[in-house]
Amino acid sequence: MNLIARIAAPAAALALAGLAATACAPATSSGASQGDGKTGTLRVWLFREVGNAPKEKAVDAAVAGFVEAHEGVDVRVEYIPVETRAERIKAAFNDPESAPDVIEYGNTDTAGYVEDGGLADVTAEFEAWDEAADTDPAARQSVTVDGRVHGAPLFVGAxxxxxxxxxxxxxxxxxxxxxxxxxxxxxxxxxxxxxxxxxxxxxxxxxxxxxxxxxxxxxxxxxxxxxxxxxxxxxxxxxxxxxxxxxxxxxxxxxxxxxxxxxxxxxxxxxxxxxxxxxxxxxxxxxxxxxxxxxxxxxxxxxxxxxxxxxxxxAGGNNLGVLRSTGHRTLAVDLMKRLAGKETQAALFEAMGFLPTFTDVRAAAVGKEPFAAPFIETLGSGSRFVPAxxxxxxxxxxxxxxxxxxxxxxxxxxxxxxxxxxxxxxxxxxxxxx
Amino acid sequence: MRPDPNATAPPGAGTAGTAARPPGPARGRPRPAAPARTGRRGGATPWLYLAPALVVLAALLVYPVYQLGLISFLEYTQAQVSGGQPTTFQGLGNYRTLLGDPRFRDVLLATVLFAAACVLATLAVGCTLAVLLTRVRALPRTALMLASLGAWATPAVTGSTVWLFLFDPDLGPVNRVLSLGDFSWTYGQYSAFLLVLLEVVWCSYPFVMVTVYAGIRAIPEEVLEAAALDGASSWRTWRSVMAPMLRPILVVVTIQSVIWDFKVFTQIYVMTGGGGIAGQNLVLNVYAYQKAFASSQYSLGSAVGVVMLLILLAVTLVYLRLLRRQGEDI
The missing domain is CATH 3.40.190.10 (Periplasmic binding protein-like II)
Known part of the structure; x- marks a missing residue:
């Protein structure tokens, strides 16, 4: 009997302290876009692969082309470790101020990131993109949630x-x-x-x-x-x-x-x-x-x-996506298209062996690298994806x-x-x- | 991870102690009139002196526990954190989900049994070696002390990895010495738990040993001498002389071990690869981690945390209560 009374006092004190601190509810980020700037610095997060130098070279070439085409725009690419990507990307969703504009992400994460409200819907831009017509259907499915496109496939793995x-x-x-x-x-x-x-x-x-x-x-x-x-x-x-x-x-x-x-x-x-x-x-x-x-x-x-x-x-692989919180939406989508475009994918295949997501680029790749043939044949005979x-x-x-x-x-x-x-x-x- | 062995009241036991005995006039056994006289007179002064400690405690203990409790009543996943979905109040929904989940009940039962086994084994080994320390000469004593301190100082991840290697089916020396062939220790549920138990005991008995050894040293020589003259065996001396005199120390190390072994994480996580084959070696802390961080269900993870907190609080309070009834003042 006394035990109850003894627990009750500190418990009540705890509850009171709790009431006093009610103002501090758990944090929630607004995640909303901060406008559509046409100049400034775009930040990109890509995964750091084992032996990353060839990837950097291919990416640098694509970025150089982008910067040349856009006056007053600078691009900063960071390579983040694959092991801690989940924490990094979650943190980016939580804190739009320090988040990048474009990220690389594993394609099984698409639906989760969309649910989290982290990725921008780029359906209109993707549909209007001439290169997108050649995208492999399974790869396309890997950026699609409820019929809306939330990124561009970068490469597939099989x-x-x-x-x-x-x-x-x-x-x-x-x-x-x-x-x-x-x-x-x-x-x-x-x-x-x-x-x-x-x-x-x-x-x-x-x-x-x-x-x-x-x-x-x-x-x-x-x-x-x-x-x-x-x-x-x-x-x-x-x-x-x-x-x-x-x-x-x-x-x-x-x-x-x-x-x-x-x-x-x-x-x-x-x-x-x-x-x-x-x-x-x-x-x-x-x-x-x-x-x-x-x-x-x-x-x-x-x-x-x-x-x-x-x-x-x-059909595993990685996609590129634009963050919903970006302050340079148009530029970020352009950059995404350039980094995930046919030219860069062909370069990335040569540099890293990443299988392209465009059927025509992939077909051209087999000729250059016989090792890729069985994988491309596998993808060609129909690949599957996890529930979106x-x-x-x-x-x-x-x-x-x-x-x-x-x-x-x-x-x-x-x-x-x-x-x-x-x-x-x-x-x-x-x-x-x- | 472990508190300073010289501290007489480790944080875990300390907070439980304060929780069990709120400030105010002494109650329980009758006392001389003195406390009653000074009871009300102090006014604000004692609180003033306590204020710095209370502020630190509130910031480091009360606030996180409050947040833990609050989140456990909400729907709070990654979608809520990053603003994709509104945060909603769930009442006891998360607790209902948990308690309705047979998996959680299995994990809870496994955790309780595993922690109990670890505590008993740790106390047995620690006390035995403490008594042994008082019986041997300086050189072996130093060697034993150093070996124990080495085990104590080894980080849990390192210790777990080394134990895993020792028991490796292909390369491990243990299987070779016991000629067990390629027996896989982590494959069966019990053998995997046994392996983890050995590691947990190995890295936590030194705390018990050192503390109890210090306690034994403080027992007056004459008492032990008297027991020896009466022809008491080692076991008898321990049971009837040392253990009763060491009771306050034993209480502290027991509570410490209960808290620590109930919350074991690293050893299970490292040695069974995050919970063993088909999750057979999951304990609550790893389960909470899986819920809260791996699958970003922060609210469910918090609910597991609250359940653990309540269980530990209950165990500690009941234990202290039992001791009190026996007339011990801790």
Missing amino acids: RALYYRTDVFADLGIEPPGTQDELVSTAKRIRAARPELYGIAVGGANTYGALPFIWAHGGGIAELRDGVWTSVIDSPASRKGIAAYAALFGEDNCPAATCAAMGGNATITAFAAGKAAMVIGGDFSRRAVEAGEAGGRYAVVPLPGVREGEIAPAF TPAWGQIDASLVLPRMFQEVVSGRKDVRTAASDAARTMDAAFAAAG
Whole structure:
């Protein structure tokens, strides 16, 4: 009895102190535009890549052209570390005073950033842009939310199947032509070479796993009557999940080590010569080249269910966007178009190997760099994108899909239970995001 | 992270103490008339002296807790912070969401059990080694002290990484010595929790050990000598002589350990890769981090924080209350 009284006094004091401080509600930024200046300094944030110098050179050339065309305009480009981009960009949304005008951002963040009120709607300018007609539909989808365009695609990334040419030659086998063959090939390699994973797979490697679901006709979520509904527990999706889960086990990639691996860990295993195959992106090339596997690998598109099919890839990549808070909207949109235009994309492909988002520029790129061919072929056969809803950012960050895959591959839940649990979580997030 | 070992009342215990006993006339056990006489006469003077401390406390403690509580009643995500959506009052909505989430209940249960195991193990190891320190010669004592202080001084991230390496399935010496092959410690829920528990105990027992050792040194020699003459075993001496005399110190280190182990973050985050396979090793603090920062649901994260605060406050108050009933004045 006395305890209550004893707690009550300080609690009341706390509440009183609270009332006194009511004026200090949590901060909210207005985020509104500050006009449309025609001169001054434009600030740009781009991601700092590993070995950033070639990117800087390509960007500098584009910026020089822009500055020349606009009297009294200066452009300052900053390269921000990829690891802390989320914090930096959130901070930019919160504090328009110190925010840049144009940013580079990962395309899975589009819907979230739009919901946050950070990105400007540039639909009119994008439609009027002559170059935009050649934009790949999946790339275009990655800047579109509710039919409105919020940026310009800068490059796409795609994943395909890396394999060790020396191991395949030794064992006298061919790269797999179907997903069933992929499984049997992986197990055959593991049986013959127990020190290798047949194919390195990761329970947390969502974007390596999704092609299996898509290849079986499944998906993450669908837009039905304006509402996103999860389809990860549909029969087709479950087949895909089971196909991916079949790769975990002593006969290929033991769950005890592989369940915890993410995309980078699988690439590291392949690069270190511990795996005969891996699902890697065009952006993984440098890591593979630098490792044990360097010079002893080739890449083919990830096979689909039937012979001759290619499993749909996730169209990852980065976009450029104009911040809603910019004080130089017209100039910023012009700069965005120049930085994401055909000329710069072609230069960036040569400099960094970034796959262009314009179909014609991409076609021209294959001729120059044979390495890009399997990735471009994969993109050409149809690529997919994550649901364009602000809920996706939250689903991604709460690791819904990795948890589902990990539950299945570690045998904690069967495919049906894990998938329907994940579907329920996703549907709740979709509902909350409206 | 840990307070100065020489401080007799660490901040955690200190604030809990003040919360348990508001200023005013003494209550509880009857006291001599003295306090009652001086009780009202001081007027504003004591408050004047307390003012600097109270101002600092209000700024550093009350205000953040107030903000935490306030945000937990709102819909407050990144969209609200950057002005894309209006901030709305949710009442107890966030708490309802949390308590309705079976995942949160699992994490809460795991956290309580894990923290309890950590506290017991830490106290057991710390007290045992403290007693051992009083029994050994100078050289081994110095060695043990140095080793413990080394463990204590190691940053949590470094310690976790080293432990992870020690238990690595491919390269770790532990698996080689125990000939466990490529057994993965982080794969199973219990083995992963055990691994983290070992690291937590390793880096937190020195605080218990040093504090208790200091306490034992302060026990008059004659008392221990008398126990020895009576033929008491080490265990008996500890149970009937040392532990009762060390009770105030044990209370402080227990509360400290409870608070610290309940809030464990770094070890879980580093050693199980942010919560283990399929989130099997999540504890509340990592869960709150996932909610609040990774997915920018600041309001849900705050609600988790408030729940943690209330649990810790309750544990501390009940513990102090129990001790009080036993007639101890802490």
